[in-house]
Amino acid sequence: MNLEIILHAGLATGTILLFAAIGEIFSERAGILNLGVEGMMLLGAMAGFSTSLATGNAWVGLIVAMLAGGILSLAHGLVTIHLQADQVVSGLSLTFLGTGLALVLGEGLTGQHPPTIPIVDIPLLSQIPFLGKVFFSEHSLLVYVGYIFAPLTAYYIYKTRPGMHLRAVGEKPSAADTLGISVYGVRYFYTFVGGMLAGLAGATISLAITPGWYSTQTTSGQGWIAVGLVIFAQWNPMRAAFGGYLFGMLRRFILDLQGPAVLFGIANPLYVNSNYGFFLQMMPFVLTIVALIWGSRAATKKRLGAPAALGVPYIRGERGL
Amino acid sequence: MNLPYTVIFEKRTEDYPKWLPAVTSLASVIVAFIISGIVLKMIGGDPILVLKFFFSATFGSWAVFSDTMVKATPLIMVGLACAVAFKMKLWNIGAEGQFYMGAFFSSLVVLIPMVNLETTPKFIVIALMVIMGMIGGAIWGFIPGYLKAKYQVNEIIITLMLNYVALYWNNFWIFDKWSDAGFQMTPQFEKVAWLPRLSDLAKEYKAFSGITLHLGVVFGIIAAIIIWWILERSHWGYEIKLIGDNPQAARYAGLNITKNLVLVMMLSGALAGLAGMSEISGVVHRLQEKISPGYGFTGIIVAWLAKLNPFAVIIVSILFGALIIAGRQIQPSGIANLLQGIILFMVISSDVLLRYKIRIIRLEQEA
Numbered sequence: 108m109n110l111e112i113i114l115h116a117g118l119a120t121g122t123i124l125l126f127a128a129i130g131e132i133f134s135e136r137a138g139i140l141n142l143g144v145e146g147m148m149l150l151g152a153m154a155g156f157s158t159s160l161a162t163g164n165a166w167v168g169l170i171v172a173m174l175a176g177g178i179l180s181l182a183h184g185l186v187t188i189h190l191q192a193d194q195v196v197s198g199l200s201l202t203f204l205g206t207g208l209a210l211v212l213g214e215g216l217t218g219q220h221p222p223t224i225p226i227v228d229i230p231l232l233s234q235i236p237f238l239g240k241v242f243f244s245e246h247s248l249l250v251y252v253g254y255i256f257a258p259l260t261a262y263y264i265y266k267t268r269p270g271m272h273l274r275a276v277g278e279k280p281s282a283a284d285t286l287g288i289s290v291y292g293v294r295y296f297y298t299f300v301g302g303m304l305a306g307l308a309g310a311t312i313s314l315a316i317t318p319g320w321y322s323t324q325t326t327s328g329q330g331w332i333a334v335g336l337v338i339f340a341q342w343n344p345m346r347a348a349f350g351g352y353l354f355g356m357l358r359r360f361i362l363d364l365q366g367p368a369v370l371f372g373i374a375n376p377l378y379v380n381s382n383y384g385f386f387l388q389m390m391p392f393v394l395t396i397v398a399l400i401w402g403s404r405a406a407t408k409k410r411l412g413a414p415a416a417l418g419v420p421y422i423r424g425e426r427g428l
Numbered sequence: 429m430n431l432p433y434t435v436i437f438e439k440r441t442e443d444y445p446k447w448l449p450a451v452t453s454l455a456s457v458i459v460a461f462i463i464s465g466i467v468l469k470m471i472g473g474d475p476i477l478v479l480k481f482f483f484s485a486t487f488g489s490w491a492v493f494s495d496t497m498v499k500a501t502p503l504i505m506v507g508l509a510c511a512v513a514f515k516m517k518l519w520n521i522g523a524e525g526q527f528y529m530g531a532f533f534s535s536l537v538v539l540i541p542m543v544n545l546e547t548t549p550k551f552i553v554i555a556l557m558v559i560m561g562m563i564g565g566a567i568w569g570f571i572p573g574y575l576k577a578k579y580q581v582n583e584i585i586i587t588l589m590l591n592y593v594a595l596y597w598n599n600f601w602i603f604d605k606w607s608d609a610g611f612q613m614t615p616q617f618e619k620v621a622w623l624p625r626l627s628d629l630a631k632e633y634k635a636f637s638g639i640t641l642h643l644g645v646v647f648g649i650i651a652a653i654i655i656w657w658i659l660e661r662s663h664w665g666y667e668i669k670l671i672g673d674n675p676q677a678a679r680y681a682g683l684n685i686t687k688n689l690v691l692v693m694m695l696s697g698a699l700a701g702l703a704g705m706s707e708i709s710g711v712v713h714r715l716q717e718k719i720s721p722g723y724g725f726t727g728i729i730v731a732w733l734a735k736l737n738p739f740a741v742i743i744v745s746i747l748f749g750a751l752i753i754a755g756r757q758i759q760p761s762g763i764a765n766l767l768q769g770i771i772l773f774m775v776i777s778s779d780v781l782l783r784y785k786i787r788i789i790r791l792e793q794e795a
Contacts, residue, residue, distance in 0.1 A: 142584065146769075182773065191783070192776040195519050195584065196732055200776065203725070204769030210762025211471065328592055335585040382604040389596040392589040396575075403581045 108363045114241045117356025122253040123311045124351035127333035129260050129344050130304025134180075136264065136342060137297035138277040138416040141183055142198025144305045145330025146205020147176040151309030152325045153213040159314055160221035168221070169310050176306020177299045179205055184298040188291055191420035202330075206323060216320040224248050224315040247315035257348035264344065273297060277414035280421040290421050305330065328392070335395040339402035342414065354394065361390045432791055437784040444782050449735045452781050456774035457733070457747070463774075464767045478758060485757060486750035494626070494641045498711060500742075500749030502527070502720070504648030505703035506727030507734065507741040508655050509565075513696040515659060515736055516672040520693060522572065522587025523700040524724025525594035526565040530701025531708045532598055533564025535715040538617045539606050545618045553620050557705050558647070565701015566694040568594060573693025577686040583693070591724065602715055613716035623710035644706030649742065651699060656738040668692060700724060721752060729772045 127144055134141045141147075154175035159168030183201045186192045224247050233244040242254075264270040275283040276293045284290050312325055319325070336354070340346035364370070365377045365384055377383045406412055465475030486496045506523045513520035520526075534557040536542060542560075543553060572586040599612075606614040623643040630637035659665035671678040671685055678685060707719055726748055734740035748768075755764025 186773065186777050190777050190780045192779055196728075196772065196776050199521065199725075199728060200769050200772035202769075203729070203765055203772060207762045207764075207766025207769050211467075211766055212762075214762075328588075331585065331588050335582075335589070338582055338585065380604070382600055385596040385600040385603070389593050392592040395589050396586055399581050399585055400575060400579055403579050407580060 108360075108366060111237065111240055113356055113359045113363060115245070116359040117352055117354075118242065119246060119250055119316050119355065120358060121348075121352035121355030122247075122250045123308050123316060123329060124333050124336055124354055125253045125257060125308075125348045126304050126311060127308035127330060128336040128340065128347040128351060129257065130301040130308065131334055131337045132264075132340070132342050132344055132347060133260075133273070133297045133304070134301030135337060135417055136273050136277045136414055137294045138280065138414055138419065138421070139184070139187060139294055139298050139301075140194045140198060140418045141180060141201070141298060141301055142195060142334060143180065143183055143201025143205060144333050145326055145328065146202035146209075147179050147302050147305035148205075148309035148312070148326045148330045148333075149209040149323065150179055150205040151176040151306030152313035153209040153216065153309075153320060154306065155310030156219075156221060156313040156320045157213065157216055159223070160216070160219050163222055165222045165224050165314050168314055169224070169307065172306040172310035172314075173303040174306070176309065177303040179208075180298050180302025180305070181295070183302075184295045187420065188294050188298070191422065194418050210322055213320055213322065217322070219320070220318075221314070223318045227251075247311075249311050249315045253348070257344050260344040274414070277416055280416050284421075284423060290423075294421075305333075308333070332391065332395050335399055338406075338413075339395075339398040341402065341406055350398070354391070354398075357394060358391050361387050433788050434791055436787050436789060437780075438787055440783060440785055448782060450740075452778040453733050453735065453740075453744075453775060456778045457771055460767060460771040460774045463770050464763070467766065468763070481758070482750070482754045486753050490635070491638055492753070494639045496746065496749045496753050497641050497645055498749070499752045500745040501642070501644040501648050501710070502703040502707050502723045503726060503730055503745035503748050504645070504742050505651055505699050505706065506723050507730035507745055508648075508651055508738055509696045509699035509703070510727045510731035511734065511736040511738060511741055512655060512659070512668075512699065513692060514672075514731055516668045516688065516692050517675075518573075518576075518672075518689065518692055518696070519584045520569065520572070520587050520696045521584055521728065522568065522590050522724070523696070523703075523727045524720060524722065525587070525591035526568040526697040526700035527704040527707075527720055527724050528591075528594040528598050529564040529568040529697075530561035530704030531564075531715060531719055532594075532601070532704075533567075533701065534558070534561035534705035534708055535614065535617075536560060538621045539614060539715070545620050548620070550620050554623065554643075554709065557621060557709055558702065561701045561705025561708075562698040563701070565697040565699065565704065567697070568701070569693040569695075569697020570690060573690040576693075577689045598715070599717060602717065606715065608714075614714045617709070617713050621709055622713055623706065625710070640711075642706075642710035644710040647702060647706055648745075651702065652738040652742055655699075659738065664688075700727070721756075726752070726768060729768055729775075732772060733775050 127148060131141060131144055151172035155168040155172030158171040159165045179201065183197050186197045187194045226245055226247050228245065229243040233239045264273060272283065272288050272293060276288060276290050280290045309326060313320055336347055336350050340350050365387060367375055368378045369375060468475045468478060485492060487493055506527060509523050510520060537553065537557045537560055538545065543556065545553065568590055571590060572583045575581040575586055576583045602612055602614055608615040625642045626636045626639040667683050667688055671683060671688055675685065703723065708715060712719055730741055730744045730748055734744045751764055751767065
């Protein structure tokens with residue numbers, strides 16, 4: 108168990124959650140709850156992986172993964188925005204659909220080795236003792252993209268004009284409508300953005316952090332954790348990034364607990380009986396539950412909440428939000 | 429291009445006709461099959477052949493139909509579990525975990541063992557397993573229900589996370605304490621803990637030999653009748669529906685929403701737990717990994733396709749039982765998943781027909 112390794116690995120795996128959670132934040136900020144993240148991620152992971160295999164270029168794979176996630180999310184958009192269907196059920200069916208498509212199209216991809224996103228050191232910064240090793244060396248390029256991405260999206264949502272429109276549509280679509288903002292247009296756009304980022308998160312797994320295609324094991328529930336993280340982060344990209352990294356580190360720490368024979372001066376029960384490892388594998392999910400309870404309590408206390416129009420279809424000329 | 433006709437969506441002012449939901453559900457399934465056929469054709473399959481195979485492999489003979497019914501059995505109970513929760517707009521996505529907990533708890537009867545398995549009559553052992561299974565599922569439903577009632581924590585995520593927790597919990601016991609000689613399963617249960625099957629009667633009635641249909645299907649049908657009675661005839665059912673349709677009005681009417689929330693989640697969990705018990709005792713006869721090919725998730729689709737009607741749940745479950753049976757033999761394996769996703773999408777899209785009338789009207793000729 109080594110602090111440097113835990114922090115380093117946490118940043119890497121946290122990047123996956125960061126992309127997926129920020130994508131979901133965009134979508135939910137516009138009022139569209141998309142529970143299909145797991146399906147879009149899996150489809151993205153498959154699309155990126157197979158494209159990289161076919162073209163020999165991981166970056167093309169990344170773009171195709173984002174398009175795949177984005178296009179899939181439009182199905183959710185159509186059903187929930189125009190047809191005003193229930194967003195929960197539609198999101199669930201998106202997960203079934205994405206998973207099914209990924210499994211059907213991903214047949215026979217296991218065990219292949221396409222090009223992956225390069226792992227690089229940042230010049231100069233990687234020379235800083237300890238911090239340089241943790242933050243700026245031997246990371247996939249996508250991890251560095253993640254560092255910049257979270258503050259940029261936070262700036263976009265809180266400080267720019269389109270960001271304000273986005274929030275308006277999610278909080279009070281009727282008011283946004285009177286201002287001449289196209290509610291449906293904004294919702295479709297950010298549903299698509301959310302899908303693209305989920306696809307990117309999927310490809311981050313299959314082409315960068317843990318390269319490979321392991322059917323449903325590729326994402327193994329991380330899409331759902333990302334949805335939980337959004338609530339924990341109270342729809343704030345910076346908090347989502349922080350939460351994602353923290354989550355990644357805790358996960359690595361828990362895994363590492365199994366290594367040493369002696370832990371804190373006593374015989375390590377996890378080492379003696381590896382079956383206790385099942386309880387460790389439970390931990391990410393238990394942690395998500397704990398984080399959600401904590402996040403919900405904090406949100407109630409500060410009267411912070413979900414975007415007011417989250418999950419509510421907008422029909423022009425009808426009473427409502 | 430100017431067509432002399434236009435299509436308009438007109439909001440329904442009166443209730444839709446009673447037969448409409450059944451028609452839209454049926455139409456959704458047919459459209460979903462057609463779309464899947466097109467997808468199959470695109471990846472180089474033969475949809476007609478697959479469809480023929482589908483019917484012969486699932487409804488072709490009494491033996492295969494019995495297999496279909498065996499798969500439909502847990503779906504009926506899980507579908508009911510989802511339907512009850514959805515009636516109150518409680519998104520219990522955790523039927524899968526509740527199923528596993530039900531299986532685990534009912535297994536305890538045999539594995540601890542809780543009673544002397546050699547002397548206790550069969551019906552007592554089975555009854556005990558039913559009760560334990562329902563308790564297991566109810567506990568797993570109580571947790572998200574309580575958290576939502578007390579801390580307003582989103583039940584969707586909690587129930588989902590608990591699915592994974594239940595899976596690993598189960599794995600620990602079948603890999604560790606109750607592993608059968610290192611295999612990832614417990615030893616086979618004593619016969620006394622097996623639900624009776626039709627094939628048990630093969631000595632008296634030749635026709636039943638090899639028919640694996642078990643008593644669980646009766647549990648499912650009884651559960652459907654009870655749930656129908658609760659929802660349509662009891663005061664509690666009225667409260668559940670009122671809270672689901674209009675929580676504001678329910679609050680003004682003085683209904684205890686918190687209590688109902690926890691109780692409905694527990695009822696939902698108990699039904700899913702019963703499904704787990706029935707599968708353990710009626711089919712696999714031991715606790716092991718992968719006792720469910722995603723019944724808990726399919727139950728969501730079943731409930732929605734049945735428009736949350738308990739009796740329709742039974743019919744839809746048979747269709748999905750058939751899908752599971754056929755899906756096991758159709759390659760690539762994701763096809764069944766894909767078809768389920770498309771069906772659900774079609775169903776929710778078709779709901780628009782319940783809210784709007786589509787009319788084709790002739791445009792006025794402009795001078």
